[in-house]
Amino acid sequence: MAAELCGISLVEVPNTGYPEFRIQVEKYSEKIEEVKEKFGKLPALIILTHADPYYGNVVDAEKVGEIAESYGVPFMVNAAYTAGIMPVDMKKMKADFLTISAHKSMASLAPLGFLVIREYSDHVLRSVSAALDWSKRSFPNKMVNLFGCSIGGLPLISAMHTFPYVVERVKKWNSELEKIRWFIEEMEKLGGIKQLGEKPHNHHLTHFETPILWEISKRHKRRGFFLAEELEERGIIGVQRGLTKHLKISVYGLSWEEVKQVRDAFQDILNK
Amino acid sequence: MAAELCGISLVEVPNTGYPEFRIQVEKYSEKIEEVKEKFGKLPALIILTHADPYYGNVVDAEKVGEIAESYGVPFMVNAAYTAGIMPVDMKKMKADFLTISAHKSMASLAPLGFLVIREYSDHVLRSVSAALDWSKRSFPNKMVNLFGCSIGGLPLISAMHTFPYVVERVKKWNSELEKIRWFIEEMEKLGGIKQLGEKPHNHHLTHFETPILWEISKRHKRRGFFLAEELEERGIIGVQRGLTKHLKISVYGLSWEEVKQVRDAFQDILNK
Numbered sequence: 293m294a295a296e297l298c299g300i301s302l303v304e305v306p307n308t309g310y311p312e313f314r315i316q317v318e319k320y321s322e323k324i325e326e327v328k329e330k331f332g333k334l335p336a337l338i339i340l341t342h343a344d345p346y347y348g349n350v351v352d353a354e355k356v357g358e359i360a361e362s363y364g365v366p367f368m369v370n371a372a373y374t375a376g377i378m379p380v381d382m383k384k385m386k387a388d389f390l391t392i393s394a395h396k397s398m399a400s401l402a403p404l405g406f407l408v409i410r411e412y413s414d415h416v417l418r419s420v421s422a423a424l425d426w427s428k429r430s431f432p433n434k435m436v437n438l439f440g441c442s443i444g445g446l447p448l449i450s451a452m453h454t455f456p457y458v459v460e461r462v463k464k465w466n467s468e469l470e471k472i473r474w475f476i477e478e479m480e481k482l483g484g485i486k487q488l489g490e491k492p493h494n495h496h497l498t499h500f501e502t503p504i505l506w507e508i509s510k511r512h513k514r515r516g517f518f519l520a521e522e523l524e525e526r527g528i529i530g531v532q533r534g535l536t537k538h539l540k541i542s543v544y545g546l547s548w549e550e551v552k553q554v555r556d557a558f559q560d561i562l563n564k
Numbered sequence: 565m566a567a568e569l570c571g572i573s574l575v576e577v578p579n580t581g582y583p584e585f586r587i588q589v590e591k592y593s594e595k596i597e598e599v600k601e602k603f604g605k606l607p608a609l610i611i612l613t614h615a616d617p618y619y620g621n622v623v624d625a626e627k628v629g630e631i632a633e634s635y636g637v638p639f640m641v642n643a644a645y646t647a648g649i650m651p652v653d654m655k656k657m658k659a660d661f662l663t664i665s666a667h668k669s670m671a672s673l674a675p676l677g678f679l680v681i682r683e684y685s686d687h688v689l690r691s692v693s694a695a696l697d698w699s700k701r702s703f704p705n706k707m708v709n710l711f712g713c714s715i716g717g718l719p720l721i722s723a724m725h726t727f728p729y730v731v732e733r734v735k736k737w738n739s740e741l742e743k744i745r746w747f748i749e750e751m752e753k754l755g756g757i758k759q760l761g762e763k764p765h766n767h768h769l770t771h772f773e774t775p776i777l778w779e780i781s782k783r784h785k786r787r788g789f790f791l792a793e794e795l796e797e798r799g800i801i802g803v804q805r806g807l808t809k810h811l812k813i814s815v816y817g818l819s820w821e822e823v824k825q826v827r828d829a830f831q832d833i834l835n836k
Binding site: 293295296297301302303304305306307395401402403420421422424425426427431434436437443444445446447 | 565567568569573574575576577578579667673674675692693694696697698699703706708709715716717718719
């Protein structure tokens with residue numbers, strides 16, 4: 293959207309497709325060369341989504357950062373699904389910009405996001421320079437790219453309030469990942485369930501292909517709704533109603549006891 | 565800011581200056597002619613702030629709407645300080661766009677605003693047309709000018725919740741105005757206090773020039789802070805601390821009893 297608003301073109305780096313959907317990091321160089329060839333200049337910005345919300349693949353941002361640096365192109369990492377749940381090191385990734393969504397992985401209220409800038413801040417946070425022609429009023433404290441009032445109120449209060457909690461939970465990322473990987477293994481053991489995306493998995497967002505649930509839905513009186521309803525009966529909420537072919541789920545932040553309960557719930561539903 | 569972002573120029577319509585600061589509505593034609601002369605084309609948009617937050621002057625938007633229509637230029641009314649407290653009729657004002665700030669006059673939580681569009685919606689609410697070159701993903705449901713996620717969460721819930729209340733209170737605007745005008749009259753009777761902006765006043769935001777409070781602050785041990793502190797002792801909060809030369813105040817939504825209490829508080833402070 294930002295690109296379209298500025299009238300600039302987008303070039304996409306491909307992924308490996310089914311079942312892994314891994315972003316082909318090594319192709320960033322290739323794409324930069326393509327842009328150079330086609331437009332006669334380097335890209336204005338290289339963007340990488342650190343972890344995607346579809347398959348929960350965590351991309352090797354350090355490698356992309358090296359490529360960006362070698363070409364001297366600014367590098368932005370979209371950490372909407374990583375910053376706040378796992379360690380993110382801008383310096384290591386050689387990222388100039390980091391975008392974070394407060395209401396995604398930062399445990400805060402919407403709508404709020406953060407843009408962290410290592411370089412280019414003079415350019416990006418340019419003040420309004422125009423003054424009004426008659427009254428001579430000027431707005432040196434307003435940033436052109438922040439569109440008027442920056443955010444305040446409850447979202448900001450919630451972000452301030454949750455930050456210490458977020459800092460603590462990030463430290464526990466490795467033990468979270470252990471639970472997540474155990475859960476994936478257990479789910480696949482149930483049969484007719486296959487995790488998509490990279491293996492071993494490095495993120496809490498987990499995408500299962502679930503032909504067995506699809507089969508059940510075809511003969512179940514509640515059709516596709518049976519799954520969400522059965523889960524709700526067992527205290528598991530948030531699963532999108534009506535979907536059974538695929539299942540996106542996260543056990544982030546649950547205790548071992550609770551992760552086992554989720555596994556047991558699926559086992560129970562499948563044995564019914 | 566929007567103008568600077570789009571690289572377009574701003575031309576300002578003057579006001580009459582001290583003490584009324586009335587926007588010179590009749591000069592809109594003159595300014596349009598100036599723009600035509602200077603740039604060889606008509607302005608892209610005519611903007612009017614329906615009531616300003618400095619003096620609480622309500623501008624004759626219908627007259628500006630007629631001028632805009634006669635030139636065929638789109639007309640935007642910034643109703644941040646009017647829609648939600650007094651009747652606003654887009655059709656009467658011949659406004660194509662109305663901007664409303666939910667956390668200003670709509671009794672809702674920040675950050676939320678509304679853009680009401682009568683014409684030009686196809687242009688303004690253009691969908692994202694670009695598709696990604698490799699995956700062919702497109703985003704027909706995303707609006708270029710809405711920058712990603714539109715707003716949700718608590719601000720939206722609060723706006724939905726307050727809307728019926730706002731509708732009711734707008735109906736009571738005339739009796740509100742009666743209290744506000746009475747209050748202004750009473751304040752001026754105290755001596756050394758003068759209301760700025762149009763008279764009789766048509767808005768709840770009221771700006772007093774208060775040389776008498778300034779005089780007191782010079783010999784008071786709490787200096788400029790005395791006013792806010794004295795008012796707080798009497799249960800009146802929200803007055804900017806330290807200011808005494810000018811006073812911006814609103815008695816909107818108070819009962820007659822309460823408006824009288826505010827007047828009595830000032831009387832009491834001045835008689836001390």
